[in-house]
Amino acid sequence: MSYRVCFEGHDAEAVVEHGESVLEAAVRAGLAVDYGCSGGNCGLCVARLLDGEVRQISDWDYVFERGQRDGRHFLMCSHTAAADLRLEANIAGGAGQIPLQRFRARVKHIGEAAPDIAVLRLRVSRSHRLRFLAGQEAGLSHPRCGDARLPIASCPCDASELEFHLRARGGAQDDPFAACVAQECRSGDWFDVEAPHGSFVFTGNMERPVVLLAWDTHFAFARSLLEHIVALESDLPIHLYRSGIGEPPYYLDNLCCAWRDALDQMNFTTLPPTGAGGGDAADLWAERIAADTDLAGSDCYLCLPPPQAQRAAQALEQRGARPGRIFRAHP
Numbered sequence: 589m590s591y592r593v594c595f596e597g598h599d600a601e602a603v604v605e606h607g608e609s610v611l612e613a614a615v616r617a618g619l620a621v622d623y624g625c626s627g628g629n630c631g632l633c634v635a636r637l638l639d640g641e642v643r644q645i646s647d648w649d650y651v652f653e654r655g656q657r658d659g660r661h662f663l664m665c666s667h668t669a670a671a672d673l674r675l676e677a678n679i680a681g682g683a684g685q686i687p688l689q690r691f692r693a694r695v696k697h698i699g700e701a702a703p704d705i706a707v708l709r710l711r712v713s714r715s716h717r718l719r720f721l722a723g724q725e726a727g728l729s730h731p732r733c734g735d736a737r738l739p740i741a742s743c744p745c746d747a748s749e750l751e752f753h754l755r756a757r758g759g760a761q762d763d764p765f766a767a768c769v770a771q772e773c774r775s776g777d778w779f780d781v782e783a784p785h786g787s788f789v790f791t792g793n794m795e796r797p798v799v800l801l802a803w804d805t806h807f808a809f810a811r812s813l814l815e816h817i818v819a820l821e822s823d824l825p826i827h828l829y830r831s832g833i834g835e836p837p838y839y840l841d842n843l844c845c846a847w848r849d850a851l852d853q854m855n856f857t858t859l860p861p862t863g864a865g866g867g868d869a870a871d872l873w874a875e876r877i878a879a880d881t882d883l884a885g886s887d888c889y890l891c892l893p894p895p896q897a898q899r900a901a902q903a904l905e906q907r908g909a910r911p912g913r914i915f916r917a918h919p
């Protein structure tokens with residue numbers, strides 16, 4: 589049995605599935621609800637029940653403040669819905685309103701998605717679950733490898749693990765951070781994390797078909813956004829286009845094929861490769877996309893480095909995409 593949750597004062601809804609916490613449902617729905625530990629300690633996820641009934645599913649240590657001891661306040665991470673709910677809760681108005689969080693995270697795994705692409709997975713402690721939206725980035729700092737800002741490739745619905753993609757070899761310029769992480773980092777190492785950054789997130793009620801154009805490791809943005817759509821069980825039409833360096837298939841191609849096979853509304857097209865710097869493939873990409881997409885009726889999300897994103901946006905506009913409906917990972 590699932591129940592609908594409406595958040596009073598926000599145009600926001602979530603569906604709580606059987607056994608799921610209200611918080612998990614809200615995060616899965618892409619809502620920037622306030623929370624911290626997901627484990628009943630911090631009290632940040634406290635909400636006030638206006639209508640409906642909730643049921644406790646886990647214990648908590650948080651001590652409610654005097655004004656919250658009225659039988660209507662509850663922790664969203666420790667309760668599920670026992671009826672349709674109407675709640676008052678803190679929800680950030682946009683990506684920029686989510687507070688910057690700083691914590692340390694341990695390397696869970698570092699492996700290869702292709703001979704030149706490393707995938708870094710950091711395990712986040714239970715007390716520092718990262719609050720972020722799909723499409724945002726994190727600043728990483730490692731004592732030997734230095735600092736970098738990278739897109740978070742994982743879904744906010746799995747706050748226990750953060751995934752990052754690094755081009756360890758063969759990029760436009762040598763990337764000492766990526767090379768160092770690929771060669772020197774081991775499971776158990778620590779990174780200092782500062783996140784979330786950026787505002788490349790889905791906007792509004794997501795009612796228009798989505799075009800995602802991703803190049804090389806900027807695919808990490810697309811992965812997070814797509815994982816989010818999968819978690820939402822949305823039937824929004826999505827077309828993912830991928831280009832990269834070197835001959836296709838590009839890294840994690842099997843994941844893209846699995847999404848296409850699992851989701852009726854998803855298409856996936858592999859575009860020709862470019863040079864290491866990205867090349868000037870914008871017109872070629874836009875022509876290909878315009879051939880099978882109603883660009884005027886779609887939202888275009890460009891997971892590209894800045895110069896390419898600018899050229900691709902212009903090329904898509906020339907073929908009918910609406911300027912206000914083109915979103916760039918790097919404005």
Ligand code: FES
Pocket residue numbers: 623624625626627628629630631632633634650663664665666
């Ligand atoms: S008490 Fe910390 S998120 Fe619920």
